[in-house]
Structure formats: C-alpha cells, structure tokens
C-alpha cells in the first residue's frame with residue numbers, strides 16, 4: 001500500500017507509533033559521526049540508530065561486543081550535534097545492562113545525559129524485562145531488539161537466520177508481546193523469516209522495524225556503510241546496495257595519488 005508522506009518537523013517516539021497506525025512505513029539507518037549523520041538527517045530519514053555496529057564499522061572489531069559505553073556516548077553525541085529532524089536511538093552496548101536493572105538504568109541515564117540521544121535500544125526478551133521497566137520508569141524511551149541479536153553471537157555461534165524452528169519462533173512472539181506490554185515504543189527484528197516478522201507486526205500496535213525480516217513489517221533499517229557500499233565484503237541476501245562507494249572512493253583516492261606523484265595536483269588555480 002502506498003501512503004502519502006506526511007510532513008513531520010521532528011520525529012518523536014509518538015510519531016513512529018502514529019506512522020504505524022496510519023500505515024506509513026518507517027525508514028531507519030545507522031550513523032556514528034557528525035558528517036554522515038548530517039547527510040542522513042538531511043535526506044529525510046525518520047530514525048537514526050547509533051548502533052553498536054560502530055564496533056565493526058568504525059573500529060574494525062569482529063563483533064559488537066568490545067565497544068564501550070564511553071565510546072557509544074562519543075559516537076552518539078557527534079550524531080546528535082548534526083541532527084535536526086530524525087529521532088536518535090542509541091544502542092546500550094554489551095555489558096552495560098545485562099547484569100542488573102540498576103546498572104542498566106545508570107547506563108541509559110549516561111547515554112541520555114551525556115550524548116543528548118532521544119531513546120535507547122537494547123537486545124533481548126524476558127531476560128532483560130526488569131531492566132527495560134527500570135529504564136522506562138525513569139522516562140527514557142526504549143526500543144527492543146529480537147531475533148538475531150549480535151551481542152549474543154557467541155551463544156548462537158553463527159549469523160544465520162533465527163527463529164526458523166517453532167520453539168524459538170514461539171518464544172520470539174511472546175517476547176515481542178512482553179516488550180510491547182512493558183512499554184517499549186518499537187522493536188527491531190533482525191534476520192528472521194518474513195512470515196514470522198509479519199505475524200509479529202500484526203500482533204502488536206508498536207512499530208516493528210526489520211532488518212532481514214521481509215516487507216510485512218512497519219519499517220526497515222540497514223547499516224549505512226553497507227547500503228552505500230563502503231563495506232564490500234559483506235553480502236547478506238537482505239542487503240540492497242544503493243551505491244558502490246568502496247569502488248568509487250578507491251578510484252578517487254588512486255587518482256589523487258597519481259595526481260600528486262605526477263605533479264598534476266595542485267595546478268596553478270589550486271594555489272595562492
């Protein structure tokens with residue numbers, strides 16, 4: 001269904017819930033720095049996620065586990081300085097919320113106070129229910145994340161599609177209902193069968209944002225560096241590349257190297 005796009009000056013958590021109710025799809029991308037966030041926000045994105053994928057994309061780690069709360073706050077505050085319209089959601093990194101609800105609240109408060117982000121996201125279902133409640137009680141909006149939750153990669157052992165079996169699918173459906181009941185304003189569903197994601201999206205009134213979860217959900221999220229083709233070794237089926245920046249940048253930089261070496265750059269008009 002194609003729905004006329006309503007103009008929103010500023011996206012809030014309420015806007016997202018209204019979008020779902022009105023059948024308008026939600027667009028979400030990651031960003032981790034000021035310059036990229038300015039482009040993404042200026043392009044009309046609804047939600048910017050300062051994802052812990054910064055651990056992979058920005059720092060070159062193999063997993064999302066090493067990134068720290070301080071590092072997430074650094075990335076998030078750079079993004080917040082650039083953004084005028086989008087809702088900025090910041091990931092709570094691994095180790096900053098799992099041990100107990102009080103620590104989860106302290107971490108969420110640090111993100112909100114020190115970065116100026118508008119909401120936090122955390123991974124998991126009933127095992128993090130108390131932490132979610134504690135954060136919400138402090139007035140901090142929470143986005144859930146179910147399915148392939150990368151902070152649990154060592155438990156899963158692989159990045160393949162989750163919840164293909166009935167038992168895990170049932171647990172995921174229960175967790176989604178629990179997150180809605182607890183007060184989350186939205187849920188990310190990562191890498192699960194499209195049919196299951198659609199069923200979950202129909203069963204709750206809060207928006208379901210998918211990544212590798214098909215088109216029966218209320219919005220889509222991708223990692224910015226993947227969708228603009230800056231990363232080039234990652235080819236999951238769900239990824240649509242809108243540009244091939246890795247190749248374009250390599251060509252541009254090689255040309256610059258050549259121009260410097262041959263003294264073509266700078267020319268007479270490029271100096272004082």
Ligand code: KIV
Pocket residue numbers: 030049050051052053054091188190211221222223
């Ligand atoms: O960290 C991240 O980029 C994410 C998205 C993949 C949803 O959590």
